[in-house]
Amino acid sequence: MQVVGHLLEIAGIGRERLQLRWVSSAEGQLFAEYVTELTQLILGSGSLDRERFKLPLAAAKQALQAPPLRWLMGMEKQLTERENVFHEKLEAGSYHLILEQRAEEEYQKALLCETLREGPKTVRQMAQETGLPVYTVSLRLNHLERSGLADVSGHEGTTFKFKLLAA
Amino acid sequence: MGVKFEPKILAFLCKWCSYASADLAGVSRFQYPSNIRVMLTMCSGRVDPVFVMEGLSSGFDGVFVFG
Numbered sequence: 001m002q003v004v005g006h007l008l009e010i011a012g013i014g015r016e017r018l019q020l021r022w023v024s025s026a027e028g029q030l031f032a033e034y035v036t037e038l039t040q041l042i043l044g045s046g047s048l049d050r051e052r053f054k055l056p057l058a059a060a061k062q063a064l065q066a067p068p069l070r071w072l073m074g075m076e077k078q079l080t081e082r083e084n085v086f087h088e089k090l091e092a093g094s095y096h097l098i099l100e101q102r103a104e105e106e107y108q109k110a111l112l113c114e115t116l117r118e119g120p121k122t123v124r125q126m127a128q129e130t131g132l133p134v135y136t137v138s139l140r141l142n143h144l145e146r147s148g149l150a151d152v153s154g155h156e157g158t159t160f161k162f163k164l165l166a167a
Numbered sequence: 168m169g170v171k172f173e174p175k176i177l178a179f180l181c182k183w184c185s186y187a188s189a190d191l192a193g194v195s196r197f198q199y200p201s202n203i204r205v206m207l208t209m210c211s212g213r214v215d216p217v218f219v220m221e222g223l224s225s226g227f228d229g230v231f232v233f234g
Binding site: 021023025026031032038043054057073 | 174178184185186187188190191192194197203220221223224228229230231232234
């Protein structure tokens, strides 16, 4: 849930659109209070513009399906409280940092995949459409190329165009 | 705006805790907004992060998970 919140935030959709609360079966009153309170919160955020956030929504969903991220999720206790075979432990802070970095990376890669779905594009076009810096696009594109998901498809003048390989 | 904005909210309720509490809220006639659409799960741990994104991209303005 922490990862989804982080993704919603970097996607510009808003962390508050996902809420987690604990209610036991004896707390009907509490349930009613939470629903009232949280509905007011969503009311304040307004309607979610699905057309505008089409790309980020699709990318966040794809990122959450990425195996490296799924392997990391929910491993907090294992990695921060129990040791590995070398008697090493992770600090809780570094675990969360790794998780967030990994989520952001997967999100950016998914964002590129989504834009390339429409057809071959240059790095600058991708940067413009995704709002990511050109350097970040190059880095993530390099990852995609190495994992066999994207490749050069041709030139536009002296600039390379990239395409998505069937995944 | 003529019509007041009514958010559509997807709520995942755990069968053993929050679903029962929602039931209790109903039986005890506590008032709460009717914006939530309830999805019953056997455990709130069953809620995959992908479900949340699927909900948001298929028309909901917010997602609640009650455990």
